[in-house]
Amino acid sequence: MDTVLNGLGVDKVHIWRGEQHVLKGVSMQAAPGDLVHVSGPNGTGKTTLMRVITGLLHPEQGRVTWCAKAIDRSRTEYQSALAYLSHEPALKADLTALENLNFSVGLKRSVSAEELNDCLSRAGVAQCANLPARVLSAGQRRRVAMARVMAMRASLWLLDEPFTNLDARGVELVSALLLAHVRDSGIAVVVAHHDLQVAWPLRRLELT
Amino acid sequence: MSVGAWEAFWLIVRRELRISFRRPAELLQPLMFFLIVTTLFPLGLNLQLALLRDMAPGVLWVAALLSSLLSLDALFKSDADDGTLEQLALCGQPLSVIVTAKTFAHWLVTGVALVLVAPLVAMALNIPGFAFATMMLSLGMGTLTLSWLGAIGAGLTVGLRRGNVLLSLIVLPLAIPLLIFGAAATDRAIAQIDATGALYFLAALCVLTCTLAPFAAGAALRITLE
Numbered sequence: 001m002d003t004v005l006n007g008l009g010v011d012k013v014h015i016w017r018g019e020q021h022v023l024k025g026v027s028m029q030a031a032p033g034d035l036v037h038v039s040g041p042n043g044t045g046k047t048t049l050m051r052v053i054t055g056l057l058h059p060e061q062g063r064v065t066w067c068a069k070a071i072d073r074s075r076t077e078y079q080s081a082l083a084y085l086s087h088e089p090a091l092k093a094d095l096t097a098l099e100n101l102n103f104s105v106g107l108k109r110s111v112s113a114e115e116l117n118d119c120l121s122r123a124g125v126a127q128c129a130n131l132p133a134r135v136l137s138a139g140q141r142r143r144v145a146m147a148r149v150m151a152m153r154a155s156l157w158l159l160d161e162p163f164t165n166l167d168a169r170g171v172e173l174v175s176a177l178l179l180a181h182v183r184d185s186g187i188a189v190v191v192a193h194h195d196l197q198v199a200w201p202l203r204r205l206e207l208t
Numbered sequence: 209m210s211v212g213a214w215e216a217f218w219l220i221v222r223r224e225l226r227i228s229f230r231r232p233a234e235l236l237q238p239l240m241f242f243l244i245v246t247t248l249f250p251l252g253l254n255l256q257l258a259l260l261r262d263m264a265p266g267v268l269w270v271a272a273l274l275s276s277l278l279s280l281d282a283l284f285k286s287d288a289d290d291g292t293l294e295q296l297a298l299c300g301q302p303l304s305v306i307v308t309a310k311t312f313a314h315w316l317v318t319g320v321a322l323v324l325v326a327p328l329v330a331m332a333l334n335i336p337g338f339a340f341a342t343m344m345l346s347l348g349m350g351t352l353t354l355s356w357l358g359a360i361g362a363g364l365t366v367g368l369r370r371g372n373v374l375l376s377l378i379v380l381p382l383a384i385p386l387l388i389f390g391a392a393a394t395d396r397a398i399a400q401i402d403a404t405g406a407l408y409f410l411a412a413l414c415v416l417t418c419t420l421a422p423f424a425a426g427a428a429l430r431i432t433l434e
Contacts, residue, residue: 054298056433079300080210088291094230095223103223104292107216107299 006067007031007187008053008156013062015048022048025062028205032155032185035178037196040207046191047087049207050160053189054084066156080108083154085162089145093134097125097144100133105151116151123147124173138165146174157181157188171197216301217309224313234282239321242275246329257334264333265394268343269350269387271329272322276351277379279318280358281365281372283310284429288366297433303426311359311425319351335398342397346407349414350390356417356425357382363428385413 008030015023022045030036038046051057053064055071055078064071066078091100101116120126123143128136136144142165149157157178163171175198178188182200196202211219228235249267253260287293296306326347327340335343361378365371393406 054294056294056297058434076300079298082298084294084298086291086294088289088294090291090295092223092227092286092290092292094227099223099226103219104295104299106219107211107296107301109210 007034008189009065009068010049010053011062011065013049013052013059013064015045015052015057015059017048023052023059023207026205026207027062028203030156030187030189030203032187033182034187034203035182035196035198035200036187036189036203036205038189038191038205038207039193044207046207047160050084050086050158050189050191053158054082055079081154082156082158083149083152085145085149085157085159087160087164089133089141090148091133091136091141091144094132096130096132097136097147098129100144101148101151104148108152111151116147119147119151120144122150122177124170139167139170142166143170143173146177150177155186157186157190159188159190159192161191161193163192163194210300213301213305216299217305217312220296220306220309221313221316224310225316228313228317234279235317235321238275238279238318239325241278242271242322243325243329245271245274247332250332250334261334261336261398264330264335265343265391265398266387267333268326268329268335268347268394269391272347272351272390273354273380273383273387275322276318276354276358277376279314280355280362280379281375283314283359283362284366285362285371288432293366293429294433297429303429304422307359307363307425307429308422311355311421314359315352315355319348319355322351323347335394338400339394339397342403342407343394346390346393346403346410349407349410350386353386353410353414353417354379354383356421359425360421360428363425363432366429367432386410389413 010026010028012025012027013023014025026049028036038049040046052059066074071078097120098116105111117129120129123146125140125143128140133141162174179198179200181188190196246267250260284293297303323344326344330340330343357379361375365375368374389406389409393403396403396406
């Protein structure tokens with residue numbers, strides 16, 4: 001049995017979608033300081049794998065562990081340790097960037113406006129703090145979503161295509177944030193079509 | 209510092225209210241529907257006041273039911289569409305707490321608003337003033353129960369393309385007892401007969417849904433998220 005004492009373990013996970021066998025016994029492990037790059041052609045189950053790792057989707061076979069415990073059995077502890085960036089930025093169009101962050105991060109931990117402003121600033125969207133999400137560009141929304149990931153202070157980052165809609169500077173910025181996170185003994189699992197330009201040893205998981 | 213369930217509840221309620229008040233058109237839509245439908249009846253009945261008074265409880269309750277249904281489809285839909293629902297499911301709070309907060313906020317902006325304008329509608333329907341208190345109390349409990357029944361239906365149908373039709377088919381049959389006891393309470397109040405029995409039934413339904421529906425709606429959402 002593959003378990004990581006202080007990290008993430010995915011053990012022989014199988015998922016079927018009707019007749020299609022999407023995840024065929026996928027296994028991986030990630031300990032603090034690991035940056036895992038999940039790649040593969042379209043339709044090979046990268047997002048499905050991320051949803052299984054978050055616990056949103058239950059594998060039909062296999063299991064996911066956090067600190068050697070099945071995530072179903074330590075859901076609260078696990079969820080407080082993870083930050084998930086999905087395809088959608090998960091921002092309410094009628095709320096400002098700051099309000100969006102306040103309401104989503106505030107459900108996980110007590111957070112001050114200064115701290116959220118600092119995260120927005122580090123994501124390069126400080127000027128958008130008081131603008132409704134509806135007026136932000138797709139790239140700016142992605143950066144605000146990245147600011148939320150930072151503000152959650154989670155040890156496990158699960159990022160599904162974090163570079164989508166970002167310009168070259170945005171890609172550099174997210175790469176730098178990833179590097180800072182793993183250097184700080186965090187764990188990051190990143191789904192990305194392109195190679196990660198991060199000066200850090202990558203662990204690769206190629207789905208077929 | 210982690211956040212307690214009570215704190216999370218109020219945070220979600222505040223968030224929902226803020227979003228609602230920034231979309232006044234969507235906020236007023238069910239209320240306007242309720243007002244228009246109920247005021248069309250007096251116009252169609254050619255000032256037959258006795259008939260209008262007899263029909264008033266049924267008209268009032270059917271309009272309240274349909275007006276609540278109008279907004280129920282959106283209870284989880286926008287959160288599901290923009291990815292917020294996934295974030296809420298992963299925030300470390302029980303889904304039942306999240307669903308309770310969202311449903312309570314939904315009731316505040318639809319049910320309470322409907323109860324507040326009900327006396328205006330009641331005057332148009334020739335309901336005497338002494339029946340207003342019973343009518344408002346029954347509508348208050350009825351709309352809260354409806355919001356809960358709707359939360360279960362909305363949780364089950366949020367992922368479907370034509371979910372609003374299915375939502376009506378799920379919720380309307382479940383709302384029949386509400387219609388019967390709600391209209392009976394108002395009817396008895398108009399006739400100056402003791403309406404306590406009907407109000408107790410409404411209160412029982414309200415307590416039943418308030419205590420059990422959060423878990424059912426939370427489970428429905430979890431299935432939908434998969």
